[in-house]
Amino acid sequence: MILVDEPAQADLMVNAVACIAASTGAAVTGLIGPPGRDASGHTVPGLPWAGCSVLAAAPAALAEIRAKAAASDGVLVVDMPRSAHTNRAYDDYLAELAQTKPEDLAVSATSIIGPRNTNSKLVKNLSLLR
DSSP states (O other), X not given: XXXXXXXXXXXXXXXHHHHXXXXXXXXSTXXXXXXXXXTTOOEEOOOBTTOOOEEEEOHHHHHHHXXXXXXXXXXXXXXEETHXXXXXXXXXXXXXXXXXXXXXXXXXXXXXXXXXXXXXXXXXXXXXXX
């Protein structure tokens, strides 16, 4: 599931979700299901078998849930730092990230992959992004 900073601009949210999805898909072996075929036999690429929920969170709730998820056993946390939106070159983003203390890392979105019961407890008060 992906949690997004609810008050963020729509274009930044969409960008963050796309980036997080790509990064999470690359980080988790087997997350993407096998391709399927439509009625004409055309191959349709696989999608995440675990679902693709996008939940809205206030900035404080996003930070709190992210911290709890990072401290949970068996949970992968993939972040979209806000600084990724402000740097045009990837090397500039990496340079800024290298100077950012973990407690100062502000995120636009966070992907949480882990056991269903753990994830459910973490996000129990959040709703789907609308």
